[in-house]
Amino acid sequence: MSEYKVPKVLPTTVVGSYPKFPIAKKALKLKEKGQISDEEFEKMIKEAIRMAVEDQIKAGVDIISDGEQRREDMEVYFAERMDGFVVGNKPEDWVRIFDNVHYRKPIVVGKIAWKEPMTLTDWKYATEFSQGRPVKAIITGPYTMADWAFDDYYGDKKQLIIDLAKALHKELKVLYEAGARYLQVDEPALSTHPYKEDIEIAKEALAIVFQGMSDAKKIVHICHGRVEKLFPDILDYPVDQFDLEFVNNNFELLPVLKEYDYAGSGKELGYGVIDIHSKKVESKEFIKDAIHKVLEFMPPEKVYVKPDCGLKILGDRDIAFQKMKVMVEATKEVRKELGYEE
Numbered sequence: 001m002s003e004y005k006v007p008k009v010l011p012t013t014v015v016g017s018y019p020k021f022p023i024a025k026k027a028l029k030l031k032e033k034g035q036i037s038d039e040e041f042e043k044m045i046k047e048a049i050r051m052a053v054e055d056q057i058k059a060g061v062d063i064i065s066d067g068e069q070r071r072e073d074m075e076v077y078f079a080e081r082m083d084g085f086v087v088g089n090k091p092e093d094w095v096r097i098f099d100n101v102h103y104r105k106p107i108v109v110g111k112i113a114w115k116e117p118m119t120l121t122d123w124k125y126a127t128e129f130s131q132g133r134p135v136k137a138i139i140t141g142p143y144t145m146a147d148w149a150f151d152d153y154y155g156d157k158k159q160l161i162i163d164l165a166k167a168l169h170k171e172l173k174v175l176y177e178a179g180a181r182y183l184q185v186d187e188p189a190l191s192t193h194p195y196k197e198d199i200e201i202a203k204e205a206l207a208i209v210f211q212g213m214s215d216a217k218k219i220v221h222i223c224h225g226r227v228e229k230l231f232p233d234i235l236d237y238p239v240d241q242f243d244l245e246f247v248n249n250n251f252e253l254l255p256v257l258k259e260y261d262y263a264g265s266g267k268e269l270g271y272g273v274i275d276i277h278s279k280k281v282e283s284k285e286f287i288k289d290a291i292h293k294v295l296e297f298m299p300p301e302k303v304y305v306k307p308d309c310g311l312k313i314l315g316d317r318d319i320a321f322q323k324m325k326v327m328v329e330a331t332k333e334v335r336k337e338l339g340y341e342e
Contacts, residue, residue: 004062004132009300009340010291011062012328013270015221015243016138016184017074017310018055018067019317024048028072045070046125053129055317059324060332063182063304065136066126068312072104074140074186075148079106082167083113085149106149108160114167117174124178137180141220142168142205143198147189158201165205176213184219184243185209188309191225199233207238219243219270223309228253232260235267243270245308246290248277254293263298271298272308273330274323279314281322287330300338305331 027044030036036044052067071077079085085106119139126135142164146157154160172183190202210218221243222230234242246253262269273290274282287305294303305327311320 002132004130004134006062006134007335007340009303009338010331010335011304012060012331013063013136013304013306014056014061014065014324015270015307015310016065016068016136016186017071017312018052018065018069019312019315019320020069021048021051021317023051024069028070042121045122049122049125050129053126053135055321056324057131057133059321060328061133061324063134063136064126064130065138066122068122068138068310070122075145076104076106078118078140078145078168079149081115081118083115084108084110084153084163085112108146108149108151108153110153112160112163112167114170118171120174120178123175123180127179134182135180136182136184136219137172137175138184138186139168139171141185141187141190141202142209143202144187144189147193161201161205162208165208169209169211172209172213176216181216182219183210183213183216184221186221188221188223188225191222191227191230194226194229196233199230203234203237210238217241217268221270221309223248228256231256235260235262235265239267241268241270241304243272243304243306245272246294247272247275248308251290251293258297263302268302268304269294269298270304270306273305274307274327276307276309276311276313279316279319281319282326284326284330284333287327288334291331291334295334295338300335300340 023044027041031041048069049066052069053064056064076087080087086109087104087106089104123135123137142161145164146161151160176183185206187202218239219241220239223245227244244253271294273287291305314320
């Protein structure tokens with residue numbers, strides 16, 4: 001299969017998650033109860049990933065994901081598959097993240113260590129169905145993994161984060177060696193602690209996670225919290241692109257990027273134009289206007305158009321698809337207006 005040609009200006013992408021398909025929900029429930037074979041489970045998850053990829057291709061998205069159909073959530077999924085964590089399932093184990101989103105908060109009880117690939121199979125499934133489109137390899141970052149867990153072992157936040165970084169480096173390296181060239185680390189917790197010490201720890205951890213992957217696109221996704229407080233310190237992070245939300249904060253982050261000369265940093269920008277907290281499908285005019293706002297100071301070849309965050313929270317496949325579709329249509333129109341032919 002020939003490689004898909006990603007547009008040189010304003011490529012479209014997604015952050016990662018997609019509403020779970022019934023077949024994925026059923027597979028996870030049956031597996032939890034021990035009522036399904038590994039072979040049947042994989043067959044059902046693969047089918048869910050196929051449908052998630054198919055939706056993204058139909059919508060016209062350039063750089064896609066596996067839809068994270070196998071993952072319970074972005075924290076527990078990795079904690080359950082690494083040494084050093086325990087994850088309970090009692091009512092008191094559930095903790096609220098934001099809105100009405102809860103998760104089972106893992107507990108660090110021993111030295112963190114990587115055991116085996118955790119996301120490679122699903123990345124391969126998605127690549128099999130991608131029709132040549134690049135598939136992002138996406139993992140939860142070491143800072144967020146540490147921040148969203150109880151620490152009953154280390155008693156030293158930095159050491160916990162560094163050990164997580166070393167473990168997650170092994171995960172990303174496996175994906176890189178398999179051919180993944182869009183590598184994304186999700187760090188939503190960082191913006192909730194925008195302090196100098198935390199920013200520096202996260203920087204050191206990311207250098208470890210991305211070590212030896214110089215020819216890959218290194219992306220960090222940050223959302224929620226006080227993202228503006230991270231600037232200008234994060235501009236020297238060892239990454240190529242920051243993937244940020246903008247609609248959810250009414251584009252108030254744009255003046256911050258101007259103030260600190262984001263364009264001059266040479267970093268690419270993952271630019272959120274879709275509100276994942278609203279089921280209202282944006283108009284093409286809204287998205288085009290949003291894109292033109294950022295193009296006032298960012299070169300179009302440095303801007304990746306995408307939703308604010310993962311689409312999973314919408315909980316509705318049809319709405320998620322319609323939002324992606326209008327995002328792509330609006331972006332194509334802006335490209336033509338700028339004189340770039342498809």
